Amino acid sequence: MSFSWAKPYEPKHPLARWFDERLPLPRLVYGAIGGGYPVPRNLNYFWNFGVLAGIFLTIQIATGIVLAMWYFASADQAFNSVEHIMRDVNGGWLLRYAHANGASFFFIAVYIHIFRGLFYGSYKAPRELVWMLGLVIYLLMMATAFMGYVLPWGQMSYWGAQVITGFFSAFPIVGEPLRVFLLGGYAPDQAALTRFFSLHYLLPFVIAGVTILHIWALHIPGSSNPTGVDVKTEKDTLPFHPFYTAKDGWFAGAFLTVYVIVTFFAPNYLGHADNYIPANPLATPAHIVPEWYFWPFYAILRAFTVDFILPAKLWGVLAMFFSIVLLFFLTWIDKSPVRSGHYRPLFKRFFWILVADVLILGWCGGAEATPFYVGLSQIASAYYFAHFLIILPIISRIETPLPLPTSISESVLHGEKAESAPAGAPAGPGSTAAAAAH
Incomplete structure (x- = not known):
């Protein structure tokens, strides 16, 4: 999509022009999320959760890197190192709670993002690959979250690893060797903890890479919208900046406020009390349960x-x-x-x-x-x-x-229902093809 208001990127400072000629990264960002990217003008607040998910991914990577500086991936010392972070490291309690609750809020944003896609048909052509890449991100999130849950090496961490990896043994012939390979032994121990820590540290960067592909794939057909009608004219769109950066910004601020309140005033509400007990292979918890986003x-x-x-x-x-x-x-x-x-x-x-x-x-x-x-x-x-x-x-x-509006601008200015289209038929010339394309 290219419209008259989408002005090309023109650096004014000599240093900016010099940099742009050699590495046009600012031009790329401007075209992807700046004033050069046309977005349907009727997006509602459910479209804010994709940006929110990106914000929480950034929070998780930033807090995770710092926590890794203090964490000790040892079956004997992992639990103590987490307690050391919480009690002795300056601001360690905040980093740990921000990371633990950040995972929950990351999943909240992604779940709402997925259900928005289900309701508005984001899996339909031409955005099939956008949808599939989003599901790949979700699967990587699940793997990362599970391995991160094991790292504190509390009771629920240990027995969660025992139960979840036990799933693989259900598969005949290959299941048990696969489980032993994943754990590095026949039960969660030092080898499993080392493997999970290395993968937990690596996978968020893989998620970031797939997220870039997800956004890239989205920019080829452009964003979907609540009507499901294709963009037809310049009136159907607005520049992403400043309109949607402002909308995303204040909504992210409101959502992050809730996140901060939970982190400061109810940091353990979404966790499990048994994980504050050191792992004990000889004492099985009365009720083994994963994190809430796996329920x-x-x-x-x-x-x-x-x-x-x-x-x-x-x-x-x-x-x-x-x-x-x-x-x-x-x-x-x-x-x-x-x-x-x-x-x-x-x-x-x-x-x-x-x-x-x-x-x-x-x-x-x-x-x-x-x-x-x-x-x-x-x-x-x-x-x-x-x-x-x-x-x-x-x-x-x-x-x-129901009848579809003839255009996005019509749905914005005159309501979402077309006035003249017969019931059961898409309204307006070309709208049948447009609907089928999604």
């Missing part, structure tokens, strides 16, 4: 209790992995030509049922494995897969969408 998947894992052809444990592991893998295929599962859930009344209802279902899975995953919670997990897990494999394909074929 929905933990509930799916525990939902399988009966051996049927394959062992129940293997079914649970396969279901847990497949619950994420199937998101990569949403482009082909949901064949509706309309992108935005605003214009899909049937899809919208089932979307909110899905949100409630995931919340129920999270509630069950954090609870003890009693018959009630396991039974509820089984119902919620069944619905989760039914939504994507049965309900969504049927909806995309039988649903009659």
Whole structure:
């Protein structure tokens, strides 16, 4: 997209011109996120969470680098080194709490970002690769968070590593050798701690690299928008700077305020008390549970209790992995030509049922494995897969969408519904092709 207001980058200072001729990095940044990048003018606040995720990634990398200067990856001293950071290092308590709670807020931003993509059809063409790269980032986040949870070497760290790596042993033939390779032995110990620390330090930089690819892939088709209608004229867009930098800036400030309040006044609210007990291989905690952002998947894992052809444990592991893998295929599962859930009344209802279902899975995953919670997990897990494999394909074929606006500017100036388009048909010339393109 190129419009008249998108002025080219023109450095005025001689030093800036000299630098631009030899390494045009400022020009690249200006074209990517500055006044040279046209953005749909109707973006709502759900589009702020991508920037928020980038901010929290930066916080995690910065605090993690400093914490690594004091952390000692030893099975004998890891727990003591964390206590040393908390009690003796100047500002160490703040760094540790900022890092631990930063992970939770990073996941909050990413989860909202993902569900926004699900509702507004961000997985549809031509943004399939943007969606898939985002899912790769999410998988890398999960691996990084799990390994970081092990590093304090408390009770929940140790037994979480024991349980999570035990998933691999469910796979026949290759499972147990893979688990031994990952741990460096038959149980979490010094070798496992060394491996997890090195990977936990490395993976955030891999996430940063994939994030750059994610943003690069986004800039080729341009940002999506709440209507799902393609940009047609200059009136449909605004320059990213100053309009969206200001909008992102104040929203990030508000969100970071909540993060700061939690970090200062409730720093352990999102953690587990057992992790302040040193790891003890001879004392199993009464209730082993991962961090809250893994609870929905933990509930799916525990939902399988009966051996049927394959062992129940293997079914649970396969279901847990497949619950994420199937998101990569949403482009082909949901064949509706309309992108935005605003214009899909049937899809919208089932979307909110899905949100409630995931919340129920999270509630069950954090609870003890009693018959009630396991039974509820089984119902919620069944619905989760039914939504994507049965309900969504049927909806995309039988649903009659609402009329689409002829352009983004029309939706902004005259409301989101087109006035003259017949029900069930996209409004305006070319809008059918535009809807199909998403």
